[in-house]
Amino acid sequence: MTKISVSFVCLVPLAAIANSSEITLSDCSSVESYHPVESKVYIKCLDSNIDMLRRHQQSWINKLLHDIGLVQEQTGNTQLMPIIKRSIVYHEQYAEDTCKWRYLYTLPNSIKASVAHKKCTMRLLRKHIEDLQHPY
Template sequence: MTKTIKFFLFLAITFSFEAQARTETLKDCSHLESDHPQKAKKYLMCLDSNIELLERNRQTWITKLIMDTEELEKNTGNTQLMPIIQRGILNQSRYMDDACKWRYLKELPNSTRAAKVFKRCKISFLQLHIKELQTNF
């Protein structure tokens, strides 16, 4: 493949990532919130759908970062970036899980309230990480 074709392919992928990220919006789940276990189930399912959407969006930005880094490695020969980026992504995921787990455990034995806290925490962390991944420092 010629450099020109690779460049245009790279641009097309980049624009599709950004377009996908802009078109996906979170559902407003606030009207479903309830302490009643049966009603809370719908609220938790709504939060789950938002988490899935954010996870996909996050993975899109991670993929873009990895592709950009691979291209940079190829052009500059700098192979130090990829291991650090991969370690950072893994550490971010572990931190997010642990930070939300302790909040979950703090709310037990009320499992409904604990699940709400966990899911809202995860949404918050995913939004922050996506914003960080989108930032070009």
């Protein structure tokens, strides 16, 4: 197999995931609770949604990096890849700091603080996925 066909075979599942514009998240509102015992189910539900969003985000990042790698090979433009990789790192830092201050603001109620952090994370992941889906 040639290099291109091997790449194609490996990226077909990735393309299928990345091309689906919407992902289905669990509806956590039915288990929403701030009671210390009952909140565990709610927080686990939010965590599973965050995991799903992160996987979806990573598939879009992988697609972008692959596409830019092809552009780099075809055009010789080596400026794109470092900028894109840096923007991904900076976005992760921004998201973590943005949600961290919301967590700290909501303390001393640790359950509400945790939920605020998770909802913030979900919101920023959705926005980042939306940005990654825009055509170049």
